Amino acid sequence: MPILPADHAFDVSVPVLVIGAGACGLCAALTAKEGGAEVMVLERDETPTGSSTLSTCLIPAATTRLQRDAGIEDTPERLAADLIAKAKNQSDPEMARWVAEASGPTVDWLMDSVGLPLMLITEFKYPGQSEYRLHSSPNRTGSELMAGLLEAAGRAGIDIATSAHVTGLYGDRATGRVSGARITRPDGRTEDIGCGALILACNGYGGNPEMVREFVPEMADALYFGHAGNKGDAVKWGLDLGAAVKDMASYQGHGTVTHPHGTLLFYGVMTEGGFLVNLAGRRFSNEARGYSEQAVDVIAQSGHVAWAIYDEGAHRIGVKFKDYRDGMEVGAMKSAETIEGVAGITGLPLDALRKTFSDVEALHDAHGEDEWGRDFTACDVLEPPYYAVRVTGALFHTQGGLVVDRHARVLREDGSALPNLFAGGGAARGLSGPSRWGYLSGNGLLTATTLGRLAGRAAAELVKEKADAEA
Ligand SMILES: Cc1cc2nc3c(=O)[nH]c(=O)nc-3n(C[C@H](O)[C@H](O)[C@H](O)COP(=O)(O)OP(=O)(O)OC[C@H]3O[C@@H](n4cnc5c(N)ncnc54)[C@H](O)[C@@H]3O)c2cc1C
Incomplete structure (x- = not known):
């Protein structure tokens, strides 16, 4: 050059x-x-x-x-x-x-x-x-x-x-x-x-x-x-x-690129009450800080992946995004009526997943921040049907x-x-x-x-x- x-x-x-x-x-x-x-x-x-x-x-x-x-x-x-x-x-x-x-x-x-x-x-x-x-x-x-x-x-x-x-x-x-x-x-x-x-x-x-x-x-x-x-x-x-x-x-990173499908999962699923769990079924971060900083947190998990868990309300907003619909077309989004069902479609350990759901539900009434600094009180508790999408982190563009x-x-x-x-x-x-x-x-x-x-x-x-x- x-x-x-x-x-x-x-x-x-x-x-x-x-x-x-x-x-x-x-x-x-x-x-x-x-x-x-x-x-x-x-x-x-x-x-x-x-x-x-x-x-x-x-x-x-x-x-x-x-x-x-x-x-x-x-x-x-x-x-x-x-x-x-x-x-x-x-x-x-x-x-x-x-x-x-x-x-x-x-x-x-x-x-x-x-x-x-x-x-x-x-x-x-x-x-x-x-x-x-x-x-x-x-x-x-x-x-x-x-x-x-x-x-x-x-x-x-x-x-x-x-x-x-x-x-x-x-x-x-x-x-x-x-x-x-x-x-x-x-x-x-x-x-x-x-x-x-x-x-x-x-x-x-x-x-x-x-x-x-x-x-x-x-x-x-x-x-x-x-x-x-x-x-x-x-x-x-x-x-x-x-x-x-x-x-x-x-840089702008992103913590919810569907994996292995490679489509973009609309991040509003997190701000609407959703959360991310690793392959052990446990949360690991404050998902509400932003999608950019979430990329390294997801990449740091086992297999460099996590599961995004959210519900029908967020899904209904997501379908207005073509990227989200593209993800649906290639089968990135899975849904289930129960926590047991979510464990079944994701392969996540049921006991850990049940505990994560109940911890998050408790946080809605807790009036404070969890150990990662997230406050769930402004969001509604997730209602079935639940959605689960496997995601990884990615670099979108540099900001320097x-x-x-x-x-x-x-x-x-x-x-x-x-x-x-x-x-x-x-x-x-x-x-x-x-x-x-x-x-x-x-x-x-x-x-x-x-x-x-x-x-x-x-x-x-x-x-x-x-x-x-x-x-
Ligand atoms: C998946 C994804 C989703 C995003 N969503 C959003 C969003 O919703 N909102 C938002 O604000 N940002 C978003 N971003 C970031 C946003 O896309 C970029 O910040 C923005 O498009 C940058 O615009 P630009 O014109 O600077 O660069 P670009 O759109 O990348 O255009 C640069 C052009 O320069 C050309 N070029 C490079 N080098 C040369 C050369 N030597 N000679 C000739 N041509 C050259 C390239 O081919 C390219 O066409 C997203 C990024 C990604 C990857």
């Missing part, structure tokens, strides 16, 4: 160049185009998908039109406070505030300008979200999000070059200014494209085993559930150009990355901005603090969409200022 000499003569040049056609890159490109700049997106895959397609499309945002219509009084300050609290005050609080501020207008824009039929989720709250503020598509899939963004890009006449793997940037290490990108085609041919501003939207390093081993060693041997093409290129280029990176050990400011400009260690380099989504440092436990549900698409918007707007302004100055 070299930095090539900046003074290259390019046959083709565009004002704004975006690397990566996921949610961040497409939000950035659409916004740059709205801002009056010509823009081109470079995508390594034949068809743009990215982790954005794999996602559940849960996008947190405060003060959206949908929230107002539902009578929900939320504020950017409350969202920022939740983000900061989940990251135990170890993220950048200013960034949490300006991202939260931009989140509501971004979701309104996704609906009104992009045309996405988003809806507000009011059936459950994920851990740490103090208000109903997760927005999603009708079937709660990233493929619906991506289809809407790609359609809007088509309407706007944005060029998306696919099978265009960016294998080098043209730039000046002394100034940090970039002048273009080299792409390598599947047959090995290379092409060079110049630019006035460059937006890195090529996500993090979850798909790069060496980088995961270096920065996130606790997940080095875990299943990677994100997009394989996210190899950490943004971080590598940024570092070569003098940029600062932060929170490189931070390039440090950016409120215009998504990439910063150096001393806080100064590189002249014409922007980053968003998984390419940028997120809001989850230094480790696995700071990820508040939706942090991935929150920064993919809002930083994409901010980067697109600032890049368009930058190239316009330059064009005006030269006119």
Whole structure:
């Protein structure tokens, strides 16, 4: 991933160049185009998908039109406070505030300008979200999000070059200014494209085993559930150009990927009163802290698996998620009318399972926290039929990355901005603090969409200022 000499003569040049056609890159490109700049997106895959397609499309945002219509009084300050609290005050609080501020207008824009039929989720709250503020598509899939963004890009006449793997940037290490990108085609041919501003939207390093081993060693041997093409290129280029990176050990994990089926089990089954047991039939963690930190706890159990136990109420919410229905189709969900039945379908030891059920039931009336810090008093006691799903932990995406400011400009260690380099989504440092436990549900698409918007707007302004100055 070299930095090539900046003074290259390019046959083709565009004002704004975006690397990566996921949610961040497409939000950035659409916004740059709205801002009056010509823009081109470079995508390594034949068809743009990215982790954005794999996602559940849960996008947190405060003060959206949908929230107002539902009578929900939320504020950017409350969202920022939740983000900061989940990251135990170890993220950048200013960034949490300006991202939260931009989140509501971004979701309104996704609906009104992009045309996405988003809806507000009011059936459950994920851990740490103090208000109903997760927005999603009708079937709660990233493929619906991506289809809407790609359609809007088509309407706007944005060029998306696919099978265009960016294998080098043209730039000046002394100034940090970039002048273009080299792409390598599947047959090995290379092409060079110049630019006035460059937006890195090529996500993090979850798909790069060496980088995961270096920065996130606790997940080095875990299943990677994100997009394989996210190899950490943004971080590598940024570092070569003098940029600062932060929170490189931070990531989104997930503790309920069905095993061996490999579908995503909607985590609301836990917040609705469900719990996880190991193969000995015993609980081992506070399932209500969040799904990200749960990944290592599940992986630490015998066989690296656990059973998620929940009931019909949670199941009814789950079926609204396509991922959940996919799990049902491949037989990941099992159900039984009695605890004995659950032991039968899972092979878990009956006595231990009976004790776990009765301990959890007692915790509902106990008015306090259990030994792992979970308080069950707000949930209903599980009612038959019960559901049981075997799960494992996985790495979804990394949250460390390039440090950016409120215009998504990439910063150096001393806080100064590189002249014409922007980053968003998984390419940028997120809001989850230094480790696995700071990820508040939706942090991935929150920064993919809002930083994409901010980067697109600032890049368009930058190239316009330059064009005006030269006119
Ligand atoms: C299973 C799963 C479920 C998730 N659910 C949610 C959710 O509900 N809510 C949420 O907020 N987050 C969720 N996330 C996280 C979320 O998907 C990501 O944070 C988000 O999609 C990142 O968007 P992005 O645009 O930065 O990256 P991506 O969508 O991954 O796009 C990056 C693109 O860059 C391309 N690329 C990479 N390198 C190059 C290169 N050198 N040259 C050209 N192209 C390149 C890739 O091919 C890719 O298409 C989930 C993640 C997973 C894995």
